[in-house]
Amino acid sequence: xxxKIKKTVHSFSGIFLKILALLIAVAAAQSVSFAADSQTTLxxxxxxxxxxxxVMYKVGAEAYAKKVxxxxxxxxxxxxxxxxxxxxxxxxxxxxxxxxxxxxxxDASDAVPIAKTLEAxxxxxxxxxxKPADVKVWDYxxxxxxxxxxxxxxGTYTATELFKTFKTPGQGKIIALQGRLxxxxxxxxxxxxxxxxxKNPGVQLLQWESAQWDRTxxxxxxxxxxxxxxxxDGVWTANDDMAMGAIQALKxxxxxxxxxxxxxxxxxxxxxxxxxxxxAATILNDGKYQAQLGLAMSLAAKEGKLDVKSLPKKYRxxxxxxxxxxxxxxxxxxxxxxxxxxxxxxxxxxxQWSVAIP
Amino acid sequence: xxxxxxAKGRSWFRRSGIGGQLLSLVIVMGIFTIGTxxxxxxxxxxxxxxxxxxxxxxxxxxLHQVVVLGGIDLSVEGVxxxxxxxxxxxxxxxxxxxxxxxxxxxIIVGFGGLAGVINGLLNTKLRIPSFISTLGxxxxxxxxxxxxxxxxTVPLLKNPLSVFVNGTLLGIPDLALVAFVLxxxxxxxxxxxxxxxxxxxxxxxxVLTAQAGVNVDRTKIIVFGIAGLFYGLxxxxxxxxxxxxxxxxxxxxxxxxxxxxxVGGVALTGGIGGAKNAALGALIVTALNDGxxxxxxxxxxxxxxxGFVLVTAVALTIDRRKLGFIK
Numbered sequence: 110x111x112x113k114i115k116k117t118v119h120s121f122s123g124i125f126l127k128i129l130a131l132l133i134a135v136a137a138a139q140s141v142s143f144a145a146d147s148q149t150t151l152x153x154x155x156x157x158x159x160x161x162x163x164v165m166y167k168v169g170a171e172a173y174a175k176k177v178x179x180x181x182x183x184x185x186x187x188x189x190x191x192x193x194x195x196x197x198x199x200x201x202x203x204x205x206x207x208x209x210x211x212x213x214x215x216d217a218s219d220a221v222p223i224a225k226t227l228e229a230x231x232x233x234x235x236x237x238x239x240k241p242a243d244v245k246v247w248d249y250x251x252x253x254x255x256x257x258x259x260x261x262x263x264g265t266y267t268a269t270e271l272f273k274t275f276k277t278p279g280q281g282k283i284i285a286l287q288g289r290l291x292x293x294x295x296x297x298x299x300x301x302x303x304x305x306x307x308k309n310p311g312v313q314l315l316q317w318e319s320a321q322w323d324r325t326x327x328x329x330x331x332x333x334x335x336x337x338x339x340x341x342d343g344v345w346t347a348n349d350d351m352a353m354g355a356i357q358a359l360k361x362x363x364x365x366x367x368x369x370x371x372x373x374x375x376x377x378x379x380x381x382x383x384x385x386x387x388x389a390a391t392i393l394n395d396g397k398y399q400a401q402l403g404l405a406m407s408l409a410a411k412e413g414k415l416d417v418k419s420l421p422k423k424y425r426x427x428x429x430x431x432x433x434x435x436x437x438x439x440x441x442x443x444x445x446x447x448x449x450x451x452x453x454x455x456x457x458x459x460x461q462w463s464v465a466i467p
Numbered sequence: 468x469x470x471x472x473x474a475k476g477r478s479w480f481r482r483s484g485i486g487g488q489l490l491s492l493v494i495v496m497g498i499f500t501i502g503t504x505x506x507x508x509x510x511x512x513x514x515x516x517x518x519x520x521x522x523x524x525x526x527x528x529x530l531h532q533v534v535v536l537g538g539i540d541l542s543v544e545g546v547x548x549x550x551x552x553x554x555x556x557x558x559x560x561x562x563x564x565x566x567x568x569x570x571x572x573x574i575i576v577g578f579g580g581l582a583g584v585i586n587g588l589l590n591t592k593l594r595i596p597s598f599i600s601t602l603g604x605x606x607x608x609x610x611x612x613x614x615x616x617x618x619x620t621v622p623l624l625k626n627p628l629s630v631f632v633n634g635t636l637l638g639i640p641d642l643a644l645v646a647f648v649l650x651x652x653x654x655x656x657x658x659x660x661x662x663x664x665x666x667x668x669x670x671x672x673x674v675l676t677a678q679a680g681v682n683v684d685r686t687k688i689i690v691f692g693i694a695g696l697f698y699g700l701x702x703x704x705x706x707x708x709x710x711x712x713x714x715x716x717x718x719x720x721x722x723x724x725x726x727x728x729x730v731g732g733v734a735l736t737g738g739i740g741g742a743k744n745a746a747l748g749a750l751i752v753t754a755l756n757d758g759x760x761x762x763x764x765x766x767x768x769x770x771x772x773x774g775f776v777l778v779t780a781v782a783l784t785i786d787r788r789k790l791g792f793i794k
Contacts, residue, residue, distance in 0.1 A: 159714040164618035319766040333760040336512045361633050
């Protein structure tokens with residue numbers, strides 16, 4: 110590079126840095142004035158916006174924020190627990206703790222540092238899906254509730270539906286794909302499969318792999334497993350993205366429609382697969398409802414409308430039912446939940462309560 | 468080195484640069500063949516290994532040249548993510564009426580190449596270390612991919628590429644053939660062209676090479692550009708394989724690619740290793756993973772095995788004299 114260009118770049122980077130510093134100062138000043146603002150900020154912390162299921166959180170949260178007329182911040186962990194915690198701390202600082210949170214922890218063990226942080230800041234929050242079993246919500250006054258969809262029921266339902274599709278129902282061989290092994294919903298759904306297997310001695314689980322909730326990995330793993338086990342009757346997976354990967358591998362092996370798969374989440378492609386005879390069943394976890402319920406509860410607690418201290422323990426950590434979807438009801442589900450958004454009754458936070466998490 | 472081979476064989480083993488890797492591959496495959504009572508080397512499984520190794524091989528062949536220069540390219544996942552999202556937008560899909568047919572190939576490959584060139588410019592003109600510039604690019608492109616796609620998955624409809632990615636020629640998967648041709652082309656460029664000479668000269672000693680009058684910046688930009696082209700191509704194949712386009716398709720591609728490059732014998736310190744090393748490394752990593760699945764090794768142990776293999780490979784191939792203090 111010539112001396113002249115070097116000098117220009119040098120002075121350019123000098124000016125650039127000064128402008129950057131100025132912008133940061135302005136932003137900091139702005140955020141200080143935000144803290145003085147009396148408007149509560151709604152915030153959600155989710156894994157990613159690149160997953161069709163997780164995007165539903167954002168969609169639901171935005172609809173709710175619009176309804177109550179409050180600003181919304183969407184934080185993504187991108188599967189990085191450190192980033193998740195740092196972003197939450199930054200959000201608390203930025204809003205001066207004037208925030209209500211809905212959080213889907215990246216990993217079960219993240220729930221503890223998150224709870225300690227928000228408890229110390231006096232911020233109300235609701236968590237979903239993953240928390241360590243020995244950590245109790247009622248030990249933290251600002252942790253309103255931990256809610257989950259009944260993963261055990263999900264795994265049980267999809268396994269049961271899958272076994273019905275065999276040439277001889279209840280007799281056959283399957284392979285399976287788990288999600289991230291550290292995720293609570295994965296463990297619950299897997300337990301569901303195990304329970305149905307023990308009740309159906311005629312069905313054999315030949316092999317399982319962990320495809321990390323990822324479609325490409327599910328495709329690769331299924332392809333490899335089909336070599337070891339070319340003669341199977343079904344594929345059980347812990348979520349729809351992996352199910353779609355498995356469907357592709359089965360297609361290449363010429364087993365489309367003969368060997369069905371199951372998943373969980375209720376993504377649009379899975380409904381198409383069920384309609385098309387490639388999949389047997391899935392569970393619709395209504396992400397829009399999750400986010401709205403979580404934010405509604407946090408906001409109510411913050412505004413003093415929900416007395417967290419007086420809630421019985423069973424309402425502090427509980428599960429709600431999801432929607433079971435199979436070949437018989439898929440059209441109705443698509444109509445009710447995908448083509449429209451049902452109006453959620455958020456007046457009774459515990460209306461859907463199905464079972465307490467011990 | 469076993470004295471079983473005659474002197475000529477032994478000197479080829481030393482000079483070829485892939486002797487160790489070939490031996491490792493044979494040993495690994497041998498172990499799995501015995502363990503699976505021959506199923507590992509059945510036609511069906513060999514086909515699967517080749518088809519699963521193809522895309523990682525293409526990525527590794529692109530990536531390794533940056534490593535030979537002495538840098539590193541961490542932008543794979545971001546480039547692939549954005550390219551896949553573009554495929555979802557332009558190819559025959561469920562959400563819009565676009566259908567650019569086979570033009571998708573030059574468009575996506577070209578786009579990948581453009582991303583690569585930007586990587587090269589960031590590294591050479593703005594003097595940003597490749598570790599940072601490519602990592603930053605990855606995040607920027609990935610963020611764009613998620614923003615543009617709004618996290619949605621676009622199902623792809625019938626297109627000529629889907630047929631291709633599943634096809635075979637004389638039993639060999641078409642994808643593997645493409646990877647093989649690309650390996651040959653790059654290997655020939657490295658062995659027989661001036662560009663190849665420059666590549667290794669820069670990797671060996673950049674200062675001396677620049678003083679000798681070689682346009683180091685231009686070579687680097689071309690190398691990054693080629694890497695980008697390869698990432699774009701792999702994105703195309705991935706989308707066609709899965710018949711869907713989502714931003715997360717790019718996830719989990721970087722680690723296997725870097726592992727493949729290191730295992731294949733490309734020194735992370737630069738100047739050593741070529742396309743044959745990258746391609747062979749990808750094959751070894753895929754053969755290893757496939758074998759673990761076929762042997763029904765606990766998934767809990769598989770990640771540990773991969774990590775162990777990477778550390779061992781790097782330990783055996785880096786040139787410690789170049790590193791001075793190990794950071």
